[in-house]
Amino acid sequence: MVKNALQAQLLKAGLVDNKKAKKLSKQAVHEQRTGQSDEAELKAKIAQDQQEKLEKDQALDLEKKRLLQGKELKAAIIQMINQHKIRNIDGEVSYQFIDESKVKKIYLNQQIYNALVSGSLVVAKESDGYAILPKALADRINDKMEGFIIVNNSENNEQTTDEEDPYAAYVIPDDLMW
Structure with missing residues (x-):
């Protein structure tokens, strides 16, 4: 049987x-x-797999959008730097600064040099070199994305000295030429 x-x-x-x-x-x-054998389990498994795939695809899409927005923002900042940089800066006075642990030197005219030392101008990284920008534009760029502004002397000018420092009266100028 x-x-x-x-x-x-x-x-x-x-x-x-x-x-x-x-x-x-x-x-x-x-x-x-x-029809109650394994079909119900199979359907549940298929539905679960589809849901997991959908969530994974959505996460990948969000990551791609985030990367694309980052690239667009970087391109917009580079365009802002190119449009607003100060053009006639060539001169005989050298200005040295540190970029990625290397000492870099650019030659400026005296007026630009004085404004850079006082903090009203900043040095920004450009695609093929360095650009001199107004301080207000540099603040807007730093609000959007950091890493473009290399030298900002206005931050150094705002520092307060320690009252107990015995050498506080002896201020070393930033524009000291050796």
Whole structure:
């Protein structure tokens, strides 16, 4: 009376008895009629996989959008620097500053040099070199993205001296020429 070979083998081995074999075969027939076998689990698994894939795709899209916005912002800042940089700065006075742990030197005229030392102008990194920008524009650029402004002497001018410093009266000028 056993319907399939596996049940016959299980009966022969003594792992199941006739009642249990009949019950299992009835249960299998019932599941085939009603379609409740593994289809429900399969559908749930497929739906879960689709949901996970959708969440993963959304996360990738957000990451791509964030990278694209960063590139657009960087391009906009470079364009602002190119449009507003001071053009006629060539002169005989050298100004030295540190960029990425290297000492760089640019030659400026005396008026630009004085404004740079006083803090009303700043040095910004440009694609192929350095640009001199007004302080107000540098503040706007730093608000949007940091890393473009290299020298900002207005921050140094606003520092207060320690009252207990015995050398406070001896101020070392920033524009000291050696």
